[in-house]
Amino acid sequence: MMAPEILILATTFAAGSIVGSFVALVADRWPRGEPWAAARSRCRSCDRPLGPAQLVPLISYAMQRGRCAWCRAPLPADLWLTEVGGGVVALLALGTGGSGIYESGMALFGWAMFGWALFGWALVLLALLDARHFWLPDAITLPLIVLGLVAAAVVPQPDLLARASGAALGWGGLEALRQIWRRARGHEALGGGDPKLLGAIGAWLGLSALPAVVLIAALGGLGWAAIQALRGRPAGGMTPIPLGTMLALAALVVLGWPRIQMV
Numbered sequence: 001m002m003a004p005e006i007l008i009l010a011t012t013f014a015a016g017s018i019v020g021s022f023v024a025l026v027a028d029r030w031p032r033g034e035p036w037a038a039a040r041s042r043c044r045s046c047d048r049p050l051g052p053a054q055l056v057p058l059i060s061y062a063m064q065r066g067r068c069a070w071c072r073a074p075l076p077a078d079l080w081l082t083e084v085g086g087g088v089v090a091l092l093a094l095g096t097g098g099s100g101i102y103e104s105g106m107a108l109f110g111w112a113m114f115g116w117a118l119f120g121w122a123l124v125l126l127a128l129l130d131a132r133h134f135w136l137p138d139a140i141t142l143p144l145i146v147l148g149l150v151a152a153a154v155v156p157q158p159d160l161l162a163r164a165s166g167a168a169l170g171w172g173g174l175e176a177l178r179q180i181w182r183r184a185r186g187h188e189a190l191g192g193g194d195p196k197l198l199g200a201i202g203a204w205l206g207l208s209a210l211p212a213v214v215l216i217a218a219l220g221g222l223g224w225a226a227i228q229a230l231r232g233r234p235a236g237g238m239t240p241i242p243l244g245t246m247l248a249l250a251a252l253v254v255l256g257w258p259r260i261q262m263v
Contacts, residue, residue, distance in 0.1 A: 012094050013087035017057035019121055020086020024079050027128040031135065045073035057083040082128060085252075089120030092256045111154040119144070119151075119204050120255065123248040126197060130244035136193025141200050145171070148203025158206030166202025170210055171195045194243050201251045209254050216250035217243065 028044075029036040041050040048070045054060050061080045067073060093116040122144055129135050145167050152160035174195035181189040202210055221241050 009091065009094075012090045014057075016090025016093075016117070016121075017083045017087040019090070019117075020083040020124065021055070021057045021079075023086060023121055023125045023128065024082040027082070027125055027132065030137075031129070031133050043068045043070060043073065046071035057086075078128060078131070082124060085124045085127075086121060088256075089124060089252070090117055092120060092252070093117035096255065115147075115151045115155055116255070119148070120252060123201075123251055127242075127245040127248035130193075130242040130248070134191060134240055134242060134244075136191065136197050136244045138193070138196065141193060141196040144200035145196070145203045148200060151204065158208070162206035162208065163203050166205065166207040166210055167199045168202075169207060170202030171199025174198045190243060194247065197244050197247050201247060205251060205254060209251075212254050212257075213247060213250045216253055217246035220246035220249060 025041065026036045029039070041055060042048060043050065045068060048068075050069075054064070054069050058080055061075060061083075064075070066075050066077070066080075068075060093113045096112070096116045122140055126136055126140060129137070148167065149160065149163055152158075152163050158166070172195075174190065178188070178190040178192075178195060198210070198213070201213055205213070221243065224241060224246070
């Protein structure tokens with residue numbers, strides 16, 4: 001790998017980690033009903049405002065050893081995970097929507113790259129919201145479906161038919177399963193946002209990607225249950241599992257799979 005390629009990749013990851021930091025801020029403030037665009041960042045423990053030195057993605061977390069610079073309260077681990085996730089999404093978007101970086105050291109920063117980046121960052125936000133609050137807001141999932149269909153104009157693969165079929169089957173199939181379970185058992189097995197999220201994933205990745213997404217998400221759910229059991233909190237039949245988180249992460253794996261195979 002040549003120096004220009006390394007510089008492009010490092011810059012892309014750094015830019016993505018900044019977006020990831022913003023995603024973590026939105027995920028923290030939105031459920032609380034707090035303004036996420038204007039208010040200054042503060043420590044949740046001591047309420048001290050954070051300066052520029054405390055807001056550098058990943059570096060600040062590492063330099064502060066995962067603690068507030070003022071009161072030394074532990075910072076949430078998902079902060080740096082979200083920043084890493086934002087950077088990884090940017091690299092996936094570059095690999096999927098950029099042109100020729102792996103062959104010639106040149107990259108084409110076009111609409112395709114930014115479209116895939118937007119999709120990936122939305123998935124990271126949804127994964128975090130569902131993991132923390134079991135919440136997949138319509139304000140993200142529904143526009144994401146529309147954008148996925150519109151993106152066929154600038155991202156030809158998958159084509160519009162595959163995207164529309166994926167959106168319809170993803171949303172409709174999981175919603176039908178949800179309704180059948182509720183009528184048969186008298187309680188919810190899935191949240192109302194999960195079908196819409198799978199519809200959004202289908203609108204971006206196409207119909208053919210849905211089986212892999214569902215399989216990986218199911219395996220992720222089993223892994224989550226196993227981790228809970230190791231922690232002494234075995235998951236029972238009524239224990240909620242953040243399926244939206246699993247679906248979002250599975251979609252990122254499927255999106256990045258062609259590049260993962262090259263590593």
